[in-house]
Amino acid sequence: MGETGSGGALEGIRVVEMGQLIAGPFCGQLLGDMGAEIVKLEPPVTGDQMRHWGQGDKPSWWRVIARNKYSVACDLRSEDGQALARDLIARADILIENFRPGTIEKWNLDPEQLRKTNPGLIVVRVSGYGQTGPYSARAGFGGIAEAMGGWRGIVGYPDRPPARMGVSIGDTLAATYGCLGALAALHHRSKTGEGQIVDAALYEAVLQVMESTVSDYSASGAKRRRTGSTLPGIAPSNVYPCKDGEYLIGANQDAVFARLAAAMGRPELASDERYATHRARGARQEELDALIGEWTRTLTIADLEAKMDEAAVPAGRVFDAEDMLADPHFAAREALVTVADDEFGEITMQGVFPKLSATPGRVRRPAPLGVGQDSADVLKRWLGRET
Numbered sequence: 001m002g003e004t005g006s007g008g009a010l011e012g013i014r015v016v017e018m019g020q021l022i023a024g025p026f027c028g029q030l031l032g033d034m035g036a037e038i039v040k041l042e043p044p045v046t047g048d049q050m051r052h053w054g055q056g057d058k059p060s061w062w063r064v065i066a067r068n069k070y071s072v073a074c075d076l077r078s079e080d081g082q083a084l085a086r087d088l089i090a091r092a093d094i095l096i097e098n099f100r101p102g103t104i105e106k107w108n109l110d111p112e113q114l115r116k117t118n119p120g121l122i123v124v125r126v127s128g129y130g131q132t133g134p135y136s137a138r139a140g141f142g143g144i145a146e147a148m149g150g151w152r153g154i155v156g157y158p159d160r161p162p163a164r165m166g167v168s169i170g171d172t173l174a175a176t177y178g179c180l181g182a183l184a185a186l187h188h189r190s191k192t193g194e195g196q197i198v199d200a201a202l203y204e205a206v207l208q209v210m211e212s213t214v215s216d217y218s219a220s221g222a223k224r225r226r227t228g229s230t231l232p233g234i235a236p237s238n239v240y241p242c243k244d245g246e247y248l249i250g251a252n253q254d255a256v257f258a259r260l261a262a263a264m265g266r267p268e269l270a271s272d273e274r275y276a277t278h279r280a281r282g283a284r285q286e287e288l289d290a291l292i293g294e295w296t297r298t299l300t301i302a303d304l305e306a307k308m309d310e311a312a313v314p315a316g317r318v319f320d321a322e323d324m325l326a327d328p329h330f331a332a333r334e335a336l337v338t339v340a341d342d343e344f345g346e347i348t349m350q351g352v353f354p355k356l357s358a359t360p361g362r363v364r365r366p367a368p369l370g371v372g373q374d375s376a377d378v379l380k381r382w383l384g385r386e387t
Contacts, residue, residue, distance in 0.1 A: 008035015009359040013186070014382070015094040016041065017069065018076065018085070018109075020048050022142065022168050023126045023202065024098030025065045026175035031094065031182065032068030033352040033361040039092075039378050040066065040368070041074040041085060047371035063341060064349045066367030072379070073372025082108045090118050091382050094182050098126035101136045111197055121195040122185040124178045130201035142170030142202055149206025150213050157228040174205035230289070233282030236260070238289050239318065240296040247296065247304050249315045254278065256313055263311040264295050342369040 054061035075081035128140010156163030181198035258270035308315035352361035
């Protein structure tokens with residue numbers, strides 16, 4: 001089915017996605033959620049490997065990352081495929097690719113040459129180490145970028161090897177920054193008519209969210225280390241045991257800690273010199289966590305949650321997917337949406353985010369079930385070709 005108008009903020013923006021796996025395709029997902037038309041070029045027959053990724057008996061990751069996209073079969077390693085790609089890119093606003101630097105140049109798809117034909121073209125290039133520098137030609141995956149960017153080294157417990165987050169955060173961060181760069185480039189183009197290259201390196205995307213890790217070392221030689229479920233000197237902020245599970249409390253601010261102490265029936269703790277200030281609580285972090293844990297162990301999660309809500313203490317359950325599906329707040333904000341799906345009948349997934357008041361994004365169409373299923377439609381609408 002052809003594009004009939006998305007109603008989103010990026011309606012009318014055409015994107016060619018030549019990405020694979022996570023980083024490039026997630027950038028395409030974000031742009032598509034906001035209303036852009038995404039044409040994904042997939043290798044004939046095999047398609048993107050993401051079609052087979054995910055957990056459970058029927059992996060569903062593809063249904064999320066390829067939503068709002070059109071699949072066009074295109075062998076980028078062949079002359080015919082390269083010619084088709086050039087024709088489509090000539091009519092696109094944005095090109096996304098996340099191959100190793102130099103790859104698309106070998107396929108006769110040099111971005112500088114593409115921009116001579118289409119001067120307004122914005123090319124989002126996502127790679128492990130960026131398009132320049134001594135490491136640029138290296139193979140790079142998200143996990144490696146997380147290590148180089150500093151993330152892996154501070155995740156986990158000090159007596160164990162570095163842990164990983166349970167999602168591909170390096171890839172999705174780079175994709176998000178790639179999307180941010182594309183939107184900034186679109187604004188620049190609206191004033192000048194000129195496109196540009198967006199160079200999004202996975203390790204630099206991770207580096208951007210590392211807070212003051214580098215500046216702390218630069219200023220005073222301080223290095224962040226693995227500290228498990230806490231941050232040194234930030235207390236109380238931890239997961240605490242209850243009768244029926246665990247519950248996260250963040251009361252690491254003077255007024256909030258006073259409210260927590262009152263909820264515990266121990267208001268005097270807020271004026272106790274051992275806990276009265278941020279620095280004092282941080283110096284006695286383990287001692288304070290143990291004291292709070294003794295109290296939370298006497299309560300169920302529901303009872304503790306009611307107390308924290310009444311006292312206006314930031315706190316919350318540790319959710320898994322089952323909890324999210326049952327939670328009324330997720331439902332009220334459409335943080336999760338159930339959509340019709342060609343493979344599953346219907347499937348629930350995360351909704352579109354961020355939420356725009358005037359031009360909200362939405363899941364307009366399911367992920368393509370077949371490789372190249374939209375080739376004829378796209379070639380007719382974009383190129384005026386009958387197949």
